[in-house]
Amino acid sequence: MSRIVLRDLTKSFGELPVVDPLSLSVQAGEFVSIIGPSGCGKTTLVRVIAGLEPATSGDVEVDGAPPRHARANKRVAMVPQQPGLLPWRTVRANARLLLDVNRAANPTDAVAPEALLDEVGLSGFLDRFPHELSGGMQQRVALVRALALHAPLLVMDEPFAALDEITRAEMRVLLNRLVEGKHVTVLFVTHSIAEAVALSDRVLVSSPRPASIIADIAIDLHRPRPTDVEDHPRFVELCANVRHALHRGMAL
Amino acid sequence: MTHQLLRRLLAPLVGIVVFLGAWELLVRTQHVRPFVLRAPSRIVHYLGQQAGDYTGAAWVTIQHAMIGTAFALLVALLIGSAMAASSFFEHAAQPVLTLLQVTPFVAYIASVVLWLGSGTKPAVFIVALVCMPAFTFATVDGMRGADPAARELLASVDATRWEVLWRLRLPSAMPSLFTTARYNVGLALIAAYLVEGGNFANEGLGAIGKRAAAFNKGDALWAAVFSMALLGTISLVLISVAQRLVMHWHVSQRRQLR
Structure with missing residues (x-):
């Protein structure tokens, strides 16, 4: 079953085309990354899929329905680029935020945020406030906030872009561990080649704006991904493939 | 600590x-x-002799100021939420609020007293009226400043307008509301004082001050002024304490390098 289907999607802001006719489909349980130069329209694409922005033309299907349905039924969990934690809520309460609104649509099998916070190593910080946490810890809370929804689709928009290299590497390992074997479908937007390859089953390479998919690269590294996956020769090879595709796109 | x-x-x-x-x-x-x-020293000595009269009057004045401020805040939150939600409403309300803010309220005290009678009503009404615009602008600014990432996030799970208002926009307006409260303390007390002096109820520090001025009783007048200053100081301290308790998460409440 496909979690996301886009058919000839276009999006423009007035005269400015941001997404060229674009088609793609993401299967249930798949981890798909979209990588492209900054300003290429990736974030717009994510907002269309999350139902926050209407498409200009073409079809969008999320979880078998129009995005606004998926949104109303809390079928899409977002992790934004900025953690977006509310400074007056504790870690525990921030992790609950998405469960506290539109409660009618809460899943019956929502995961207790406390258990997830424990899983990401924040059990000692339940009653702390965001300003007492490091950037990496804040983004981990944001991750838990999304996972707690138990939505079939996780949409992440450059969630680690604001973090330092060491923390990013840590977050990659953590995210792999969290989603592997959980039957969650992930659409992950990034501009880091290593991040895309380390995490994904498939990497879609986008051209500069207006966005279109110019390469679809299968990542055949086996799962579960070992923590030292980035040292494997195959990893390095795949990174090179993605890099070449990106360069071809820039030259177009 | x-x-x-x-x-x-x-x-x-x-x-x-x-x-x-x-x-x-x-x-x-x-x-x-x-x-x-x-x-x-002379003012304090006089105040000590007349302590009963002045505490009674101060109690009346602080009630006028506080009830009026509470009304102002309530109305400001309602109007401010509407203004933050609709830019048409914002543009419609702005000139009216500015008009309220720049009109010297002393000019219409007499009219309000004629309309509402003497005593508590006109005092509370005018305090609420003069404090409301600043509270409203603070509400709009604070709500508009709510974290866009959090707004987007709430939208992504279809949170209702009310949920966004309650969970995100109102708390976001807290810092600017506290700043405005500090500014409005003086305004509220002065408005209460002037209305008390401008009607026939003969209650509150304003009434004492008015009488003292009319009969050239300098000691009584200065004692009223001193009491007003004391009320203002106490109110500011209370606001600071409340701010510390309610807004401990805000940057302004943390220890900072100087």
């Missing part, structure tokens, strides 16, 4: 004592005549 708290409470006291000391010194050494400026 207690040490820090002590220092925080001590600092304003030191400021006041130094100010009053300088004033006293000026009056005594320069032989300023009493009808120009009285020494603080």
Whole structure:
């Protein structure tokens, strides 16, 4: 079953085309990354899929329905680029935020945020406030906030872009561990080649704006991904493939 | 922690004592005549003799100021939420609020007293009226400043307008509302004082001040002014304490490098 289907999607802001006719489909349980130069329209694409922005033309299907349905039924969990934690809520309460609104649509099998916070190593910080946490810890809370929804689709928009290299590497390992074997479908937007390859089953390479998919690269590294996956020769090879595709796109 | 708290409470006291000391010194050494400026010691002495009258009057004034402020805040939150939600409403309301803010309210005290009668009603009404615009602007600014990432996030799970208002926009308006509350304290007290002096109920510090001025009783007038200053100071301290309790998560409430 496909979690996301886009058919000839276009999006423009007035005269400015941001997404060229674009088609793609993401299967249930798949981890798909979209990588492209900054300003290429990736974030717009994510907002269309999350139902926050209407498409200009073409079809969008999320979880078998129009995005606004998926949104109303809390079928899409977002992790934004900025953690977006509310400074007056504790870690525990921030992790609950998405469960506290539109409660009618809460899943019956929502995961207790406390258990997830424990899983990401924040059990000692339940009653702390965001300003007492490091950037990496804040983004981990944001991750838990999304996972707690138990939505079939996780949409992440450059969630680690604001973090330092060491923390990013840590977050990659953590995210792999969290989603592997959980039957969650992930659409992950990034501009880091290593991040895309380390995490994904498939990497879609986008051209500069207006966005279109110019390469679809299968990542055949086996799962579960070992923590030292980035040292494997195959990893390095795949990174090179993605890099070449990106360069071809820039030259177009 | 207690040490820090002590220092925080001590600092304003030191400021006041130094100010009053300088004033006293000026009056005594320069032989300023009493009808120009009285020494603080004389004012305090008079206040001590008339303590009953003044505490009673101060209690009336603080009630006028507080009830009026509460109404102002309530109306401001309603109008401000609507303004933050609709730019048409915002543009429609802005000139009216500005008009309210710049009209010298002293000019219409008499009309309001004629309309609402003497006593508490006109005082509360005018305090609410003069404090409302600033609270409204603070509400709009704070709500507009809510974290866009959090807004987007709430939208992504179809949170209702009310949920966004309650969970995100209102708390986001807290810092600007507290700042405005500090500014409005003075305004509210002065408005209460002037309305009390401008009607026939003969209640509150404003009534004492008005009578004292009419009968040239300098001691009584200065005692009223002193009481007003004391009320203002106490109110500000209370606001600071409330801010510390409610807004401990905000940058402004943390220890900072100087």
